[in-house]
Amino acid sequence: MSEKDEFNFEEIDISTSQESFDGNDSYFIHRDYANKLNRKLSFLDRKGMNSRLAFWSLIVLTIIGFLFLVILYSYNTFENTSLLIDEVNGLESAYLGVQLLSRVRNEAIGSMSTRSYLEELEEKIPIEAKPGDYKGITVTGGSRDILDIVEMIVNEPKILVRKLELRSNLGFPILPESNIPSNLSLELKTDLTVTGNF
Amino acid sequence: MVDVNLYSRKKRVSRLKYSLIVLLIIVLLVLGSRFFVAQAFETRLRQVSRMKGYLFDNTGTYLTGNLKADIEMIYDKKQEYTVMKNKLSKQVNDLRAHVNSKSVEMDVFRTIEAYLEDENAMKTIASRIQFENGVGNSFYYLIFEGENVSFPTPKSTPTLLANPSVRGNLDFAELYSLQLVDLKVGGHNE
Numbered sequence: 001m002s003e004k005d006e007f008n009f010e011e012i013d014i015s016t017s018q019e020s021f022d023g024n025d026s027y028f029i030h031r032d033y034a035n036k037l038n039r040k041l042s043f044l045d046r047k048g049m050n051s052r053l054a055f056w057s058l059i060v061l062t063i064i065g066f067l068f069l070v071i072l073y074s075y076n077t078f079e080n081t082s083l084l085i086d087e088v089n090g091l092e093s094a095y096l097g098v099q100l101l102s103r104v105r106n107e108a109i110g111s112m113s114t115r116s117y118l119e120e121l122e123e124k125i126p127i128e129a130k131p132g133d134y135k136g137i138t139v140t141g142g143s144r145d146i147l148d149i150v151e152m153i154v155n156e157p158k159i160l161v162r163k164l165e166l167r168s169n170l171g172f173p174i175l176p177e178s179n180i181p182s183n184l185s186l187e188l189k190t191d192l193t194v195t196g197n198f
Numbered sequence: 199m200v201d202v203n204l205y206s207r208k209k210r211v212s213r214l215k216y217s218l219i220v221l222l223i224i225v226l227l228v229l230g231s232r233f234f235v236a237q238a239f240e241t242r243l244r245q246v247s248r249m250k251g252y253l254f255d256n257t258g259t260y261l262t263g264n265l266k267a268d269i270e271m272i273y274d275k276k277q278e279y280t281v282m283k284n285k286l287s288k289q290v291n292d293l294r295a296h297v298n299s300k301s302v303e304m305d306v307f308r309t310i311e312a313y314l315e316d317e318n319a320m321k322t323i324a325s326r327i328q329f330e331n332g333v334g335n336s337f338y339y340l341i342f343e344g345e346n347v348s349f350p351t352p353k354s355t356p357t358l359l360a361n362p363s364v365r366g367n368l369d370f371a372e373l374y375s376l377q378l379v380d381l382k383v384g385g386h387n388e
Contacts, residue, residue: 045213048213049212049217050211054217061221061224062228069229070228070231078239080265080266080269081265084269085246087276088253090276091257091279092253094276094279095253097283098286104290105290108290112297154303154307155304160296160299160300161303163330164329164330165326165328165329166326166327166328167326197293198293
């Protein structure tokens, strides 16, 4: 097809415009453009909007969309995730602290409880297993018995000695030949605290 | 001549169809970006969940994916454990104080006992033993054979510093010597 065939030539009557034009004039329309003009246009093809307005509207829409739906969302989620991780780390720290302290406490209490013979001691001096201060305890007896009681008190892990005084009824000097007299007695005066820690 | 204005000042018009297509592309881009961002954070949460799995198992917590609810739940649990930790910490401190006092007390009595069991003396007779505020005091006699009197020394090394003070030595019938000792134990840290 020659180039000429692609155009529709039509005569134009321009008799009234002799001043500017001599001879016959013609206008031509490219066939593709003619087809385009003849094409059935939909509503969306017919309607349009200002290009500049459309361009800037889409730019603004893009910015706002990204700002709210991506950037703000990312910021909030990042903040919340960081806070969550901090809280999880805090929980882990507290949990490990509880585990460690529990172990320390249980081991200490277990170790001391197995060495305790407070019930036996209750029978020898006027104290109870109930936690509290026991003041003005006085016990008099044979030296061996009292020394045993002192040893029990000192070795009893649940008892703290606030004050203790142990006196013998011996005078001075003591004759070695006489050995220890059979009537030797000791007096124990003590203030004790039975702990409630375990 | 036909006046054809090739550089028209007429405003360019964009077809609504193309505008809507561009709009759709923009919306898809925005939503796609948001989806990827959400996926990234979700992956991070899954990592945290895996890393701290033992913690969640032992504390009975789990991450639901709802960040605000998870933060609140973890915070509550943390508070619970913090209260527990503080309570245990107080108990352990009380126990430590108790054990410290008890060990001072035991050290004082063991030191006194060590001095009373003087291996150089024939016999030891304690006349008075006192203990108060972590300080022990003992007044005792050491009986030596002949005139071989020695300064009081403990059989074993005491853990507390002791301060034995010999009040006097007395010969008795040229067979024995009697030594009076006033021993103070502890109280050096005050």
